[in-house]
Amino acid sequence: xxAYWTSVLAAPNGQDIFDDRPNREISTxxxxxxxxxxxxxxxxxxxxxxxxxxxxxxxxxxxxILGSVLCNPIEPIWExxxxxxxxPGNDFAFNMFHVQGTPVSYPWWAIFVYVLxxxxxxxxxxxxxxxxxxxxxxxxxxxxxxxxxxxxxGFVITAxxxxxxxxxxxxxxxxxxxxxxxxxxxxxxxAILIVAVRYWGKKAMALAxxxxxxxxxx
Numbered sequence: 001x002x003a004y005w006t007s008v009l010a011a012p013n014g015q016d017i018f019d020d021r022p023n024r025e026i027s028t029x030x031x032x033x034x035x036x037x038x039x040x041x042x043x044x045x046x047x048x049x050x051x052x053x054x055x056x057x058x059x060x061x062x063x064x065i066l067g068s069v070l071c072n073p074i075e076p077i078w079e080x081x082x083x084x085x086x087x088p089g090n091d092f093a094f095n096m097f098h099v100q101g102t103p104v105s106y107p108w109w110a111i112f113v114y115v116l117x118x119x120x121x122x123x124x125x126x127x128x129x130x131x132x133x134x135x136x137x138x139x140x141x142x143x144x145x146x147x148x149x150x151x152x153x154g155f156v157i158t159a160x161x162x163x164x165x166x167x168x169x170x171x172x173x174x175x176x177x178x179x180x181x182x183x184x185x186x187x188x189x190x191a192i193l194i195v196a197v198r199y200w201g202k203k204a205m206a207l208a209x210x211x212x213x214x215x216x217x218x
């Protein structure tokens with residue numbers, strides 16, 4: 001399998017054969033802004049999780065955030081298969097898939113973003129399920145997730161990366177809209193958690209540490 005990816009993705013000159021766009025670069029100032037803002041949001045989420053844990057004896061959000069950390073080793077696999085690359089200029093946390101023509105260089109700000117995008121998202125959808133929502137409320141939640149995803153990746157953080165190669169559904173931005181459907185993992189994670197908690201009780205909330213990244217990967 002490794003030999004296959006090496007032959008498919010790496011051309012003789014070391015460039016990606018799907019790379020049909022010029023290389024870009026994000027400014028240090030903008031990259032730092034992404035890092036600082038996403039880190040601040042992540043810290044706020046963690047502080048709120050601590051408040052819930054102490055004041056309301058509810059560990060769910062903290063477990064969801066811990067699970068969101070485990071989404072980050074999975075994300076580079078998505079990027080290798082889905083042809084996403086981060087621009088030079090980002091402050092990279094680690095690199096993966098060095099044998100490819102386009103290795104995956106993973107930035108710090110993405111780690112912080114997943115606290116919100118997977119951890120807090122799973123917690124929010126769980127709370128929605130907890131109230132036994134109507135079908136209309138469920139679809140409003142799904143639509144909200146889609147709109148948030150399109151705005152975030154299509155307009156807010158798109159200056160830090162792009163999707164190279166031939167992607168369908170590029171309507172209105174560089175973000176391929178088929179990714180919206182791939183990013184609904186926390187709808188599944190929250191459904192699994194609510195069933196587990198109703199069956200086993202509050203102790204089952206700890207499953208979020210594994211369910212959040214598993215639903216994300218699925």
